Amino acid sequence: MSPEPVQTRIFEEEILSVSDVSLSFGGVKAIQNVSFDIKRGEIRAIIGPNGAGKTSMLNVINGFYHPQEGLIRFKGKARRRMRPSIAAAQGIARTFQNVALFKGMSTLDNIMTGRLPRLEKGIFGEIVNVFLQAAYLGPARRSELEQRKYVEEIIDFLEIQHIRRTPVGRLPYGLQKRVELGRALAMEPELLLLDEPMAGMNLEEKEDMSRFIIDVNDQYGTTIALIEHDISVVMDLSDRIIVLDYGRKIADGTPGEVQSNQAVMDAYLGVPHE
Amino acid sequence: MMFFLEVTISGLMAGVMYSLVALGFVLIFKASGVFNFAQGVMALFAGLTLVGLMEKFGLPPWAGIMATIAVMILLAWLIEFLILRRLVNQEHIILFMATIGLAYVLEGLGDVMWGSDVKLLDIGLPQGAVDWLLDDYNLYVEKLEVAAAVTAVIMVIVLAIFFQKTRIGRALRAVADDHQAALSVGISLRTIWVIVWSVSGIVALVAGIMWGSKSGVQFSLSLIALKALPVLMLGGFTSIPGAIIGGLIIGMGEKWAEIYMGPIIGGAIENWFAYMLALVFLLFRPQGLFGEKIIERI
Known part of the structure; x- marks a missing residue:
């Protein structure tokens, strides 16, 4: 992974916007009032501890899950219940956590x-x-x-x-x-969702995969949203990062902003109890 | 020696008939993991519809077959719309129960529409013995059974190419392999189900024609479906060649047992031998001859 800091790229057009989405299974609230947007051409990361609702979020975006509340717009068009085959036809592709x-x-x-x-x-x-x-x-x-x-x-x-x-x-x-x-x-795809593309890989494989992700974004101009646990990879690759914790969004911004965010530190390292 | 050959050949030919029914089961099982109990009744229904259309409207055989294919496709669409769509993500056992219900509905429907008496089906398939075999070698082989064998071979080749080389075949295999992944690449399960049920409806029609030409279209046809079960256990539920080979082994085994063991233990072996064979087979190779081996990590 390249040690030099990534230049901040500017993106204008919104390809996906998620507003106030909530998803629950019975009594379990997987996602609560989460809003964010993804701009065309950027690499957007979603991070957070286990069980934070990251994969659920991807499942909502490509139509596997139907949120109880909130609105999702893809390419400017709002959608109600979405079937995965339609999401695919509209240009959303994905990979899965467990291949x-x-x-x-x-x-x-x-x-x-x-x-x-x-x-x-x-x-x-x-x-x-x-x-x-x-x-x-x-x-x-x-x-x-x-x-x-x-x-x-x-x-x-x-x-x-x-x-x-x-x-x-x-x-x-x-x-x-x-x-x-x-x-x-x-x-x-116009929007590519990657669920932990580097889970279970050794260093060399991770480097290859990072290179492919950057090349895809570069050569095909594909917008990418990815979930990844390896923080150094995330910091290197992504333009902007969303941080989820217990189904809520706790931070959203450039790698630099997220890194210095107190709520993020607390979520990852735990808050000392009185 | 000649007698042994004749027994073997007639066993193999009977086996081809089982295979034709088993093929339809395999198609649906491959694509949805559902054992379609109604497959035998679909063969009956297709046969009844064909005879009915030919009698009522005086259609020539080819037109009758075309019309029946259309009916089978419509039926597949209805099954998807009325049953499968409502049962998405349910346990397999529930879908299986639904197909049992479907079997009775179809049987009743066929009865109401075309009556319950045995009907002769004659679409001009050759009848009688193959002359030169009878004259030169004194072997009795029915022309109709040869036609059934040739049809089965053609059908397997077409299906194999279809599954291996075409994009819909690829989509079918994809759905069979992993539902979720198939959905994510944009395959519509509904479309796939209609296609699979249509194809297996057409296979059922072929089976219905062959059985119907042999012994008339009658309600006992739906019971043949049960003979397809041991065929599938032997061949594997997911393998098209398995359905054929399994059918041949069962047919041949049955005839041998009937002729050579029958006199010793007193006949009627044909009724249970196939199940016995399948049971023994299950003990040693639960996935069948050509089925995919199930290895689960614990």
Whole structure:
């Protein structure tokens, strides 16, 4: 990780705004009145101790959970109940804390699944497509080849050519995380949600992953929201940081601002009892 | 020797028939982890609909088949809309119960719409024995069964290409592998379910046609579904080739047992032999011949 301080970048356009969102499961309040925004092009980190509601927040953003209160706007459009498949179609991709890959499929096939929503045609269009594809003919085949080309570019980008045909279940954890990133990238997302992209990695793997995250942000211009426990990584990578604790937002700002925030220190180190 | 060969062949052919039904089970089980108890009834329903449409409207076989395919697709859509959609995220056992209910609804529906008497189904499939085998080798092999075998082979090849090479096939495998991840890449579970049920409805139609041409479309057809169970235990619930091989082994084993063990222990072996075989198999290979091995970390 580069030791020199990251230059402060300025972003204007808001891609996602979350206002006063609350989410509870029965009596457990996972998120309480949290508001923040994500600007187009930035790398935004969400940090906080275990159980602070970070993953729940990502699940709300991509439609797995439906908050009881609050409003979420994506690309300026407010949304009510969101289904994950619609969130994906609108340009939100994600990875998971405990790698959710299709274990029986090869690396190539896994990343190819990221190209699926490109061609949604509604149920009956799909059924017609089933027949076309069963015969492996015509337009179905042509688009298959086009998708394949895009996926090969991603494979080159992530430097995983050597494992293209390997079933991902057999890959070491670090590589699985990389394949999962590849699958998310294949969706050409506008907003990429990364849930602990470096959990369980050794130093070298972490450095690789950091480099990929910066490159994705740089080359594809993808907006990234990430959850990460490794604070030095977060400080290096992110433009702005949100800190959650017990489901509430306790701080929000640049790495420098967050670092010197008393509430954050308390949350991480504990407050001495009287 | 010739006799042994004839027994074996007729066993294999019967096995192909089981496989046709088992295939439909595998498709739905693969994509949703649900054992569709109604698969056998779907074959019956498809057969009844085909006969009914051909009789009522005087349709030629090809048009009748097209119309029945449309009906099966509509049925799949209805099943998704009325049942599956409401039971998302429920335990598998609850979905299984729902398919039992569905089986009875479909059986009643078929009865109400087309009546309950045995119907002849003739779409012009070849009947009788294969002549040259009978003349030259004195082997009795039914043409219809050969047609069923050829159809099964074609269907397996088409399904294999479909699953391995196409994007919807990939989506199906993705859903089978990990629901949550599939959702996150934008696969719509609803669409996938309609597709899977449509495809298995079409497979059911093929099974219905073959069984119907052989012994008439009748309600006992739905009981064949039960014979598909040991086939699946043997072949593995998630494997398409497994459904075929499992069917062949069961069919062949049954015939051998009937002919060579029957006289010793007094007949009717065909009724229970398949279950016995599956049970023994379960002890040694619970995931079936081709099923995915389940390794859980504790």
